[in-house]
Structure formats: C-alpha cells, structure tokens
Amino acid sequence: MTTADLIGKIIQVVGGIAIFAAVVGLVLFLVDRAPKRGRDFIQLLAFLAPALLLLLAGLIWPAIRTTTLAFFSRTGQWIGFDNFVWAFTQPDALRVLGNTVVWVVLVPTLSTAIGLAYAVFIDKSKGEKFFKALVFMPMAISMVGAGIIWRFVYDFKSQGREQIGLLNAIVVAFGGEPVQWLQTSPLNTLLLIVVLIWIQTGFAMVVLSASIKGIPTEQLEAAQLDGTNAWQRFRNVTLPGIRPALVVVITTISIATLKVFDIVQVMTAGNFETSVVANEMYTQAFRANEPGRGAALAVILFLLVLPIVIYNVRVLRQQREIR
Amino acid sequence: MTSTIPADLPIPGAKGRGAVEIADETEATKTGRVKKRLTSPWATIAALVIAVLWTLPTFGLLVSSFRPAEEIRTTGWWTIFTNPGFTLANYQDVLLSTSSSSPQLGSYFMNSLSIAIPATLFPLVLASMAAYAFAWIKFRGSSWMFILVFALQIVPLQMALIPLLQLFGQLLRPGQRWLHDVIPFIPEQNYLPIWIAHTIFALPLAIFLLHNFISEIPGEVVEAAKVDGASHTQVFFRIILPLALPAIASFAIFQFLWVWNDLLVALIFSGGTQDAAPLTQRLTEMTGTRGQDWQRLTAAAFVSLIVPLIVFFGLQRYFVRGLLAGSTKG
Numbered sequence: 001m002t003t004a005d006l007i008g009k010i011i012q013v014v015g016g017i018a019i020f021a022a023v024v025g026l027v028l029f030l031v032d033r034a035p036k037r038g039r040d041f042i043q044l045l046a047f048l049a050p051a052l053l054l055l056l057a058g059l060i061w062p063a064i065r066t067t068t069l070a071f072f073s074r075t076g077q078w079i080g081f082d083n084f085v086w087a088f089t090q091p092d093a094l095r096v097l098g099n100t101v102v103w104v105v106l107v108p109t110l111s112t113a114i115g116l117a118y119a120v121f122i123d124k125s126k127g128e129k130f131f132k133a134l135v136f137m138p139m140a141i142s143m144v145g146a147g148i149i150w151r152f153v154y155d156f157k158s159q160g161r162e163q164i165g166l167l168n169a170i171v172v173a174f175g176g177e178p179v180q181w182l183q184t185s186p187l188n189t190l191l192l193i194v195v196l197i198w199i200q201t202g203f204a205m206v207v208l209s210a211s212i213k214g215i216p217t218e219q220l221e222a223a224q225l226d227g228t229n230a231w232q233r234f235r236n237v238t239l240p241g242i243r244p245a246l247v248v249v250i251t252t253i254s255i256a257t258l259k260v261f262d263i264v265q266v267m268t269a270g271n272f273e274t275s276v277v278a279n280e281m282y283t284q285a286f287r288a289n290e291p292g293r294g295a296a297l298a299v300i301l302f303l304l305v306l307p308i309v310i311y312n313v314r315v316l317r318q319q320r321e322i323r
Numbered sequence: 324m325t326s327t328i329p330a331d332l333p334i335p336g337a338k339g340r341g342a343v344e345i346a347d348e349t350e351a352t353k354t355g356r357v358k359k360r361l362t363s364p365w366a367t368i369a370a371l372v373i374a375v376l377w378t379l380p381t382f383g384l385l386v387s388s389f390r391p392a393e394e395i396r397t398t399g400w401w402t403i404f405t406n407p408g409f410t411l412a413n414y415q416d417v418l419l420s421t422s423s424s425s426p427q428l429g430s431y432f433m434n435s436l437s438i439a440i441p442a443t444l445f446p447l448v449l450a451s452m453a454a455y456a457f458a459w460i461k462f463r464g465s466s467w468m469f470i471l472v473f474a475l476q477i478v479p480l481q482m483a484l485i486p487l488l489q490l491f492g493q494l495l496r497p498g499q500r501w502l503h504d505v506i507p508f509i510p511e512q513n514y515l516p517i518w519i520a521h522t523i524f525a526l527p528l529a530i531f532l533l534h535n536f537i538s539e540i541p542g543e544v545v546e547a548a549k550v551d552g553a554s555h556t557q558v559f560f561r562i563i564l565p566l567a568l569p570a571i572a573s574f575a576i577f578q579f580l581w582v583w584n585d586l587l588v589a590l591i592f593s594g595g596t597q598d599a600a601p602l603t604q605r606l607t608e609m610t611g612t613r614g615q616d617w618q619r620l621t622a623a624a625f626v627s628l629i630v631p632l633i634v635f636f637g638l639q640r641y642f643v644r645g646l647l648a649g650s651t652k653g
Contacts, residue, residue: 008508058523062486121370142584
C-alpha cells in the first residue's frame with residue numbers, strides 16, 4: 001500500500017462521511033424553516049423518504065426483479081419454469097438441495113442440544129461467565145475466520161509425513177491412515193457442518209441460559225422436595241419452562257443455516273459435492289454466468305426461509321402477549 | 324417468564340465485566356437457596372470437554388501464527404514445547420511486506436475499516452430518522468408502511484444481489500468514474516457501491532429495532548418539547564437521539580461486526596482489488612490459491628479476527644444484546 005493509496009482511502013472515508021452529514025444536516029435544517037403551509041408533510045418526507053427510497057430501489061424492486069429473472073434464460077428468453085425444473089431434476093442441483101437439507105436438519109438440532117447441555121452443566125457454577133465467553137467467542141468472529149481455523153484442523157499431509165492437522169494427527173496416533181477430509185464426500189459436508197455448529201452453539205447457549213435463569217426457583221425447590229432426581233427436574237420443570245426459548249433458538253439457527261455461504265466458500269468453494277443453495281446461487285449467478293438459475297435458487301432460498309420466519313414471528317408475538 | 328425476544332433481550336445491568344453478561348439479577352439469591360445444582364461430576368467433565376473442544380481450534384491457529392514457517396510445515400502446533408520457536412515474521416510478512424507474493428494485508432485491513440465505519444454510520448442515521456417518523460409523526464398509512472419495512476427482514480439478501488449489481492452498473496459506475504477523474508487519488512473501484520449495499524441491507528432491521536426503542540420514550544417528554552415550540556428536527560436531535568443512545572450503540576456494534584465479518588456483499592460489490600476489497604475477501608482468495616501456506620494463513624486469519632475479538636471482550640454487554648437482536652439478519 002503506497003502513501004497515495006492510503007490518502008485516497010482516507011479522503012474517501014472522511015469525504016463520504018462529511019458529504020453524508022452535510023446533506024442530512026442541510027435537509028433537516030431546511031425543513032425546519034419550511035413555509036408554514038405544508039410544513040408537516042415536508043418534515044415527514046425529510047425524515048422518512050431517504051430510508052424508504054433506498055429500500056424501494058435496493059430491496060423491493062430487486063426482489064421483484066429477481067423473481068421475474070428466475071423465469072428467463074441466460075440469453076433473456078422466457079423459459080417458464082425451466083430453471084426450477086433444472087434445480088429439482090439435475091443431479092448436481094439435487095445434490096445441492098440434498099446437502100442443504102442435511103445442513104438444516106443437523107445444525108439447529110445439534111447446536112441447540114450441545115448449547116442447552118452446556119448451559120445446564122455450567123449453570124450456577126464457579127466461573128460461569130468465563131465458560132460462557134469461551135463457547136460464545138466463535139459467534140464474534142467471521143465465518144471466513146472460522147473456516148480457516150477449521151481448515152487447519154482438517155489439514156492433510158500424505159502418509160509418512162508428520163500431520164499438522166489435529167484431526168489427522170489423532171487418526172495417525174491411533175494407527176489409522178490420514179484422510180483427505182475435505183475432498184472425501186459425503187464426509188466433507190458433515191465436517192463443514194461441524195464448523196457452523198461450532199459457531200451457533202454459543203448463540204443457543206446464551207439464549208437458553210438466560211431462559212433457564214428465568215425459571216422460578218420455587219418450582220425447582222418444590223420438585224426437589226417431592227424427591228425427584230436431577231434428570232426428572234430437568235425433564236419436567238426446566239424443559240417445559242424454556243420451551244418458547246427453544247423454539248426461537250431452533251428457528252433462528254435454521255434461518256442462519258439456510259443462508260450459509262461463507263463457510264462453504266472458504267473451505268471447499270462448493271467443490272467435492274459440498275455446495276448448498278446460497279453458495280450455488282452465487283456460483284451460478286456470478287461465476288457461471290447463469291443469472292436465471294441463480295435467481296431461481298434465490299427464490300427457492302426465500303421460499304425455504306419464509307415459513308420459518310413467519311413461525312418465528314408468531315411465537316415471538318405470542319410470548320409478548322403472555323408478558 | 325421466558326422472554327427470549329431477540330428484539331429486546333433480557334440482558335440487564337452493567338454488573339461485572341469481561342464475561343458474557345446474562346440475565347442474572349436473581350442469581351445471587353438463588354445460589355444460596357438451591358445449593359444442590361442440577362449437575363453431577365459427569366456433567367462437569369462434559370462441560371469441560373465442550374469448553375476445550377470449542378477453544379482448541381482457535382488456540383491452535385493462534386499458536387501456529389507465531390511459529391516459524393518451517394516448524395509449521397513439519398510439526399503439529401501441539402509439539403510447541405518439544406519444537407520451540409517464536410517469531411513475528413509471519414505477521415510482518417502478511418501485513419507489511421510489499422513483495423508481490425505477500426498477501427499485503429495492510430491495504431485490506433484499511434479497506435475493511437473504510438467499509439465498516441461508514442456502512443455503520445449511514446444506516447444508523449437514516450434508520451433513526453425513519454424510526455422517529457414512524458414513532459412520533461402521525462400520518463396516514465404509517466402502520467402499514469411500518470409493517471412493510473418489518474416484513475422486508477424476511478427477504479434474504481440473495482434476492483437483491485443480481486438486480487442491484489446491474490443497477491449499480493448503470494447508475495453508479497459513471498459516478499465512480501467521474502469521481503476518479505476529479506480526484507485522481509480515489510480509484511475508480513471505490514467504496515461507494517459497497518457502502519450503499521450495506522446501508523440498504525441494514526435498514527429493515529435497524530428501523531425495526533430503533534423504532535421499538537424510540538417509541539418507548541415517554542410521550543410527555545416529546546409533547547412538552549412540542550408545546551415549547553420545538554420542531555421535529557429539534558426534538559429529534561435534542562431528545563430522541565440522546566435517549567436512544569443505548570439502543571443505537573448496541574445496533575452500531577452489531578452492524579459494525581456484521582459488515583466487518585461479511586463476505587458475500589463484499590464479493591459482489593467490492594470489485595475484488597486492493598482498492599476496495601476487505602480482509603474477508605482477501606482471506607478467501609488466499610485459501611483458494613495458497614491453501615497450504617499456513618504461516619501466512621494463520622497470521623492473516625488473526626489479523627482479521629483481532630478487531631472482532633477486541634469488540635467482543637471490550638464491549639461484551641452491548642455486543643451480546645446487539646448480536647442476539649440481529650441474529651436473523653442476512
């Protein structure tokens with residue numbers, strides 16, 4: 001990076017923020033002095049219009065356009081449902097959908113289960129906050145960073161050389177042969193799933209832990225006086241008490257899982273039969289020059305996410321009414 | 324009460340620092356009464372195993388990033404005690420070296436910052452203005468418009484990428500070229516498209532969250548100011564913004580980290596050169612072309628992780644709140 005580059009970048013950032021602040025400031029200053037007649041409307045416009053226009057041009061219109069694009073071929077010809085037929089019949093595309101199903105089954109269940117177990121195990125223990133921070137930390141870092149961290153764990157060196165990847169080192173230590181983890185299908189998809197579980201467990205753990213602490217102590221005490229053991233108390237008091245939180249955690253992680261892109265991109269770039277819908281959408285639309293197929297996959301992704309989001313919102317609203 | 328509403332999670336109090344802040348206001352009294360925990364020695368062991376499993380991969384990468392290249396290539400990081408060696412050469416190589424084979428991350432680090440700061444400020448300002456309008460300016464259609472904005476959260480950003488890129492190609496490219504002609508310092512491939520894209524994608528969630536907070540501000544405060552003759556602009560700057568600061572801070576941290584960690588938006592809108600591409604994009608490139616250069620990859624990964632980790636350990640209370648609130652974004 002040369003000094004000129006650096007200056008150029010600083011000018012861009014400072015200039016960009018200054019122009020933005022000046023425009024917003026000026027608009028708000030001017031509407032303050034707008035003529036009395038129609039002032040209310042002008043003020044409303046100044047506050048609301050920028051955000052709404054951006055949303056209209058950058059989200060609503062593109063979403064509609066993507067939906068129509070899904071019915072056109074690469075050359076711009078109307079081809080009806082052909083792109084969707086492709087997505088649901090071609091072996092490669094079916095593989096993508098199948099992988100996505102595996103992801104969305106395994107990640108929410110396993111990360112919620114592990115997060116819940118961990119939250120229960122460390123509840124009220126000494127150093128609870130510290131233990132939480134350890135597991136929550138992966139939530140803070142990028143999926144790209146997480147991908148590299150795990151690529152290192154899965155690293156492969158040919159037999160006879162010393163393994164520097166933790167997983168192969170363990171395999172070799174027990175007398176096995178080193179495995180090319182990321183190139184071996186279908187094992188590689190499972191190993192990629194491990195990475196997202198590693199990230200999402202912290203989220204599940206924090207939300208569920210907060211929920212566990214909300215269970216009235218009296219209930220637990222009463223159950224204890226009735227002579228129940230720890231497992232029975234967990235099954236019959238804790239679990240029903242945190243049910244709404246469980247639903248929210250599972251649905252939220254499901255949505256995140258359906259949209260997973262970075263992990264696949266960093267670890268295999270979708271090769272070796274590991275691609276998922278969000279990754280394939282990128283590959284088709286921006287690498288393979290098939291915007292129609294990419295758009296169709298985006299629509300499929302939207303349709304997959306939609307019911308989960310609606311369910312999630314409904315649960316949240318019910319909870320709010322209860323409170 | 325199991326209030327796990329992501330929009331306003333129960334994470335109270337400023338008690339304690341340096342650890343994840345959880346709703347634990349009743350903890351002190353509970354520990355006293357329920358002496359017998361739900362757990363057994365086995366549970367403690369299981370918890371320890373999980374904690375180790377969750378920390379070990381990151382730890383291994385961190386240790387490796389400080390080992391000499393030759394050592395990384397030939398021995399596992401867990402043999403650090405039998406094969407000692409400590410060096411900062413990897414970091415020097417990825418950050419400062421100007422040789423063409425080096426990843427030259429200094430430039431990309433600057434890009435990540437230059438993208439993330441404005442892409443946090445812009446949506447926050449626009450969203451708090453819109454949230455104020457929805458909460459405190461009465462107009463016809465207010466409620467259905469707000470519901471529409473709320474509903475936009477369900478649109479995955481994949482739905483917007485292709486048309487938005489085409490739109491930028493037609494509208495923004497000429498502007499970028501003009502900017503480059505006027506100020507030659509600014510490269511043709513600049514941050515403008517990626518700022519705008521991040522701003523747009525942040526708006527639905529930001530408006531929704533800030534509206535939740537701004538509409539809870541007591542009506543008397545706003546009305547009193549109005550009676551004194553304050554305009555909307557004055558109310559917004561003097562009353563709403565100061566009172567909404569905690570919510571704004573939480574969202575700002577969430578948005579900053581989201582942008583910093585983002586890969587997809589960058590891949591599509593940054594152009595991929597040193598002029599504008601962020602760290603995440605550079606790292607992804609490196610895994611593709613130099614997937615075995617572990618001395619570089621380990622150090623490079625930590626260069627990109629350092630900012631999120633500082634935010635995580637330094638601002639944990641806001642961080643957790645913001646992160647949980649925005650967990651479905653994307």
